[in-house]
Amino acid sequence: MAEKEATVYIVDVGASMGEKHNGRHESNLDFAMTYVWDKITSTVALDRKTALLGVIGLRTDETANELESEESFENISVLQEISNILLPELQLLRDRIVLSNVNSGDAISAVVIAIQMITKQCKKLKFKRKIILVTDGRGALDADPDSITEITKKITQDDMELVILGVDFDDPDFGFKEEDKDPRKAKNEDTFKALTDSCDGIMGTMQAAVEELGMPRLKSTRPVPSYKGLLTLGDPATYDSAACIDVERYPRTMIRKPMSASQFVQRLEPADGSIQSSATVFNDGNIEMPDANISDLSNVRSSRAYYVPDQTAPGGRKEVSRDDLAKGYEYGRTAVHISETDENVTKLETQAALELIGFIPWANYDRYMSMSVSCIVIAQRTNSKAIMALSSLIHALFETESYAVARLVSKTDKAPLLLLLAPFIEVDCECLLDVQIPFAEDVRSYKFPPLDRVVTVSGKPIKEHRNLPNEALTKAMSDYVDHMDLSTLGRDDDGNPSEYMPMTDTFSPVLHRIDQAVRWRAIHPTEPVPPPYEILTRYSQPPSDLLALSKRQMEKLKVAADVKKGTFQAIHLFIGLSSPNAVPPKVQGRRRNRDEIKPLSGLNVEALLGGGKKTVKISSQNAIPDFRRALDNAESIEGIPSAARQLGHIIEARIKDSFGDIAYARAIEEITALREEMSELEEPEIYNNFARELKRKLLAEELGGNRKDFWWEFRKSKLGLIDSNVSKKSDATEEDDKLVRGRKPPDRVQARER
Numbered sequence: 001m002a003e004k005e006a007t008v009y010i011v012d013v014g015a016s017m018g019e020k021h022n023g024r025h026e027s028n029l030d031f032a033m034t035y036v037w038d039k040i041t042s043t044v045a046l047d048r049k050t051a052l053l054g055v056i057g058l059r060t061d062e063t064a065n066e067l068e069s070e071e072s073f074e075n076i077s078v079l080q081e082i083s084n085i086l087l088p089e090l091q092l093l094r095d096r097i098v099l100s101n102v103n104s105g106d107a108i109s110a111v112v113i114a115i116q117m118i119t120k121q122c123k124k125l126k127f128k129r130k131i132i133l134v135t136d137g138r139g140a141l142d143a144d145p146d147s148i149t150e151i152t153k154k155i156t157q158d159d160m161e162l163v164i165l166g167v168d169f170d171d172p173d174f175g176f177k178e179e180d181k182d183p184r185k186a187k188n189e190d191t192f193k194a195l196t197d198s199c200d201g202i203m204g205t206m207q208a209a210v211e212e213l214g215m216p217r218l219k220s221t222r223p224v225p226s227y228k229g230l231l232t233l234g235d236p237a238t239y240d241s242a243a244c245i246d247v248e249r250y251p252r253t254m255i256r257k258p259m260s261a262s263q264f265v266q267r268l269e270p271a272d273g274s275i276q277s278s279a280t281v282f283n284d285g286n287i288e289m290p291d292a293n294i295s296d297l298s299n300v301r302s303s304r305a306y307y308v309p310d311q312t313a314p315g316g317r318k319e320v321s322r323d324d325l326a327k328g329y330e331y332g333r334t335a336v337h338i339s340e341t342d343e344n345v346t347k348l349e350t351q352a353a354l355e356l357i358g359f360i361p362w363a364n365y366d367r368y369m370s371m372s373v374s375c376i377v378i379a380q381r382t383n384s385k386a387i388m389a390l391s392s393l394i395h396a397l398f399e400t401e402s403y404a405v406a407r408l409v410s411k412t413d414k415a416p417l418l419l420l421l422a423p424f425i426e427v428d429c430e431c432l433l434d435v436q437i438p439f440a441e442d443v444r445s446y447k448f449p450p451l452d453r454v455v456t457v458s459g460k461p462i463k464e465h466r467n468l469p470n471e472a473l474t475k476a477m478s479d480y481v482d483h484m485d486l487s488t489l490g491r492d493d494d495g496n497p498s499e500y501m502p503m504t505d506t507f508s509p510v511l512h513r514i515d516q517a518v519r520w521r522a523i524h525p526t527e528p529v530p531p532p533y534e535i536l537t538r539y540s541q542p543p544s545d546l547l548a549l550s551k552r553q554m555e556k557l558k559v560a561a562d563v564k565k566g567t568f569q570a571i572h573l574f575i576g577l578s579s580p581n582a583v584p585p586k587v588q589g590r591r592r593n594r595d596e597i598k599p600l601s602g603l604n605v606e607a608l609l610g611g612g613k614k615t616v617k618i619s620s621q622n623a624i625p626d627f628r629r630a631l632d633n634a635e636s637i638e639g640i641p642s643a644a645r646q647l648g649h650i651i652e653a654r655i656k657d658s659f660g661d662i663a664y665a666r667a668i669e670e671i672t673a674l675r676e677e678m679s680e681l682e683e684p685e686i687y688n689n690f691a692r693e694l695k696r697k698l699l700a701e702e703l704g705g706n707r708k709d710f711w712w713e714f715r716k717s718k719l720g721l722i723d724s725n726v727s728k729k730s731d732a733t734e735e736d737d738k739l740v741r742g743r744k745p746p747d748r749v750q751a752r753e754r
Helices: 028-046 087-096 107-122 145-157 183-198 206-212 278-282 340-346 384-399 471-483 509-523 544-549 551-561 569-575 623-632 639-657 664-680 684-699 708-716 734-741 747-753
Strands: 005-012 051-058 076-083 128-135 160-166 202-205 227-233 243-251 264-266 297-299 306-309 317-320 328-331 334-337 353-361 375-379 402-409 417-426 429-437
Touching: 005 028, 005 076, 005 107, 028 051, 028 087, 028 128, 028 206, 028 509, 051 107, 076 087, 076 107, 087 509, 107 128, 107 145, 107 160, 107 183, 145 160, 145 183, 160 183, 160 206, 183 202, 202 206, 243 384, 375 384, 384 402, 384 417, 384 429, 402 429, 471 551, 544 551, 623 639, 623 664, 639 664, 639 684, 664 684, 664 708, 684 708, 684 734
Parallel strands: 005 051, 005 128, 128 160, 160 202, 227 353
Antiparallel strands: 051 076, 227 243, 243 375, 264 297, 306 317, 328 334, 353 402, 375 429, 402 417, 417 429
């Protein structure tokens, strides 16, 4: 549960707050409210029932407080009692805080009212009590020493925190001193300083407070244990020598996500002219709201429908109920059905435990294996024996430079997790840090080309290739990286070289920018959102002085890499033009065989499901997956043309047997897959020969009569030849591609479109 808070803001709205000083283009009140609104909206955004706040107006035109009968409490108004504040109350408060026409009002008396409000609300309960006074220090003060002593005593007794922020107050720590200061203001500053010093409060200048608003605030949460129990080494039920340590596990870092947006739709006015309120729409008419809350927006409702293919139904599919659906899981490109009875068999009956199952050296762990945020494992805080035992384990891991691998079941019948435990030792803290790591069955291997060589289908490595950098390019890139070194670009407090972009100074722009925009819009609904804080954009661009120093290396790198500025080539192909500076499309390397990761269980899942390296026959019902599986299982380069021929026959048969153009889309999809695979495998001639032969058969009406309209679909999908711009292995040019695709659609298509 979050800590309870009660904060009272005292805002000086006297006539002197309307003045402008020190070159500012806004009044002192607007300048001070920048800080106040930021703090208030931050509290409102938390949406916590335990975060309470109130607002008192100082030097107001009217008097509205419980002690208004006494003369010293005049021109002080309670604008907001201590309570939870949401957006409606925030909007009302914005209208109440306005500049007054008087300069009378005692700030010390306002502090007394704030103390009374907090005492009345919090009583003797455990609260974090805070009073924030914002003023320009130009009003009259009742600086009676006896009164100030009583106030100090009450603040200290109730453990309250007093913060006084003054507009243009002198602050040696911040480095600000106002010249030609008004004598009354100087005297008031001394009084405020004596008050805060006597009760361990804080006094500062508003300039420093506003400047600190640009530093994003980190959100701290009260840790909740995810596991409390035994950390075991060995089976204590079987062996007396097994080690058992009472431990607790808490989160160390948490992912903070930006606030989510609600979906609304603009409501249309019914024919009878009545309008239903958004609350009524949201609650299905069960709650009637008054006309004052009528809104033009209502919540978006979502509905979900399920369809299955059915050629006898209209549109080729029919709707089914969710209750008629069966549960399944995706395995590769196949949906595997599992019944509820079979699924219950696969569930493990587990007991809560944290068991050490092995140890590995630091050097044998790859950081990319970490799958979660980090947690902390500590000994039971009231158990000295457990503290000593866990400390021994931590020091043993540190001295042997090892990690521990553990199996965690946080609660009974929950799925087990695999954790990596690392020792963490500081002067006042010893603990284990853990992250989740995958089981062997969770690891998937993917095909990625190596960076230093190209491997052919037969497995032969090639060191010199168009996709590999030569020695000149490698040296130029190395020199450029050396000159763009950020590790010593920064400066510490003593002026010594340090890291340019430390982790403590980097923040999520998305998270904090959205938070800034929402809080601003809550107070200023019509004004434009201000630019983001400087620290959010500080590291979005490389340092200008570093770019200037490395400009020479960048020019050498451009020459070595033969960089040419141009436009994307697909645009020129679309309009039928060519450009000498066109950027060629991305060229991918050949596929390669790879070593599969075997699970610890030793079971060959592919073999159990009927997989393995074997010749795949491509079926027309599942042509594309079968074609790709055949390429993956090809033992040599001779298997590629065979798979392409099978798919080519299926495409021709699909065009020939198509009723009108009903099967054209599927044929185009299969041709696209054939083109992509042949381009990736650097076998362009297989596809180019197929495209030329397909056009010949279409023009000769060998595929079920006049099918020339299919060629128009072919051209619209941009399935031309794989020319030399796409693959260096291709002998086809752009002119060959234009010649094959043609420029004019068939007469049959023109007539149909008319």
